[in-house]
Amino acid sequence: MALTIPSETITEVLQRTDLVELISRHVVLKRAGKSWKGLCPFHEEKSASFTVDGERWRCFGCNAHGDALEWLKRKEGLPFLDAIRRLAAAAGIPLPSVTTREPTSDPTAKVLQLASDHFTAALAAPAGAPARDYLASRGLSAETIAELGIGWAPDAWTTLTDKLARLGFLSAAKALGLSVARQGSGGHYDLFRGRVIFPIRSHSGALLxxxxxxxxxxxxxxxxxxxxxxxxxxxxxxxxxxxxRQDLRRTRTAILVEGNFDFAALWQAGVKNVVALCSTALTGEHLALLRRCDVTELVLLLDGDKAGQAAITQHARLILPSGFATRVAHLPFGDDPDTFARREGRAGVEALISAATPFSAVFLERLLPRGAQAPFEQKLRGRQALATFLERLEGGFWRSAFLAEAARHFGVPAEDLLPTPPSSGPRRA
Structure with missing residues (x-):
């Protein structure tokens, strides 16, 4: 059964919600006539195209838009009922007893559960032995495999598709990307074939x-x-x-890793305040999810190779002004969190986390490894890279404090690191 709230109650909640105050918790807003403007939190931009006007917000850069409910759904990942409850509580509006109705015809939740059951059954079947052997080689116990819901997609073309089609769920399977249309010849095939499968869930545990x-x-x-x-x-x-979630709230620290196996290795080792990005860049919405779990500190535990270290620079613009105290844990070169956690165990991971370096220091070290002792040419290149970054960093405390630290690292006055305005060329006599 699904829950409904009267539309007039929703309207009253939205009318009594201070949208500017709500959004200002995540976005620096400045008055612009009758509206407010700021940098959009949903995409990278240099000039403000995000506006708040009355009960609505809109970004004219990426076209994201909505009301206070849509803001909480997009920015903090809240389902509708949780979002309306939060806004109603803040506005002092008691919600009436909700009524129930039959759910809509959207079958995607059921299809995802059917697929998950299919994958876990395939892992347990005799034909799943190669996958079980592989997971054992990665050091995962049967308990961890069950806890994470890991499964196996057999190396066959239509096993899952045929099952879902027989149940009348082919359209939903296509919408979820589980079944893919064949080019030219008609028919459909399974997206996942010959793969160890990790289910991806929402913060509340719903299959996604x-x-x-x-x-x-x-x-x-x-x-x-x-x-x-x-x-x-x-x-x-x-x-x-x-x-x-519980360990994030208890420790107020989130260890951020890149992949599913990184997460699994730390989790099994007993390090529970960990989350993984899973093949995507860190976003403002990710940070909002962590903020909802009372997290105040991030520890980046990325691969020890060049790609992992390069990610530090990519995350800088988002992390430095985020309000999170952020540190970087340094893995031995060539290591990843998975292999390190399996080799060193919980004690080794916790020692690594304790020795983590402040993010700003690591970022500046990447720009100018020798710091104030670097020769002029290296400082010039470092300043150029820093200026590009500063242009994208909004003014205020974060920019000023970071600029002061950068000046100490470079060994020059802070004003000399500021981006240089375009020159109009030499004056003629």
Whole structure:
């Protein structure tokens, strides 16, 4: 059964919600006539195209828009009922007893559960032995496999598609990306084939999608996630958040890793305040999800290779002004969190986290490794990279404090690091 709230109650809640105050918790807004403007939290931009006017907000850059309910749904990942309850409580409006009605015809939740059951049954079947052997080689126990709901997609073309089609769910399977239309010849085939499957869930535990690690020998992407759908948005989903929420609130620290196996290894080792990005860049919506879990500190535990370290620079514009105290844990070169946690155990991971370096120091070290002792040419290149970053960092405390730290690292006055305005050229006599 589904819950409904009278439309007049929803209207009253929206009318009594201070939308500017609500959005200002996440976006720096400045008065612009009768409306308010700021940088859009849903995409990267240099000039403000995000506006708040009355009971509505809109970004003219990415066209995201809505009211206070849509804001909470998009920014914090809240389902409708949780969003209206939060706004009603803040406005002091008691919600009437809700009535129940039959659910709509949307079958996607049922299809996802059928698919998950199919994958877990396939892992337990005799034909799932290669997948079980692989998981054992990755050090995962039967308890962890069950706890995470890990399964197996057999290396067959239409096993899941045929099952869902017989039940009348082919359209829903296509909408979720579980079944893919064949080009030219007609028919459909399974997206996931020959893959160890991790279910991806919302912060509340609802099934959203799947992620698969390929075990075959023919050319194919090593990791494959479900495509985005009406239920699944990568930018607002963190793998493992449903499991980690209590430990995130207890420690107020989130350890951020890249992949499913990284999460699984730390989780099994006893490090529970961990979430994974799963093949996407960190977003403002991810940070909002963590903020809802009372997280105040982030620890980036990324791969020790060049790609993992390069991600630090990519995350800088989002992290530095976010309000999170952020540190970077340094894995040995070539290590990843999975192999490190299996080798060193919980004590090793906790020691690594304790020794993590402040994010700003790591970022500046990447720009100018030798700091104030660097020769002029290196400082010039570092300043150019820093200026590009500063242009995208909104003014205020975060920019000023970071600029002061950068000046100490470079060994020059802060004003000399500011982006240089375009020159109009030499004056003629």
């Amino acid at each position: 999608a799947f992620s698969g690690r390929y075990l075959g020998t023919t050319p194919a992407p090593k990791y494959l996630n479900s495509p985005e759908s009406a239920r699944y948005k990568k930018a607002s989903t963190l793998y493992g958040l449903d499991l980690a």
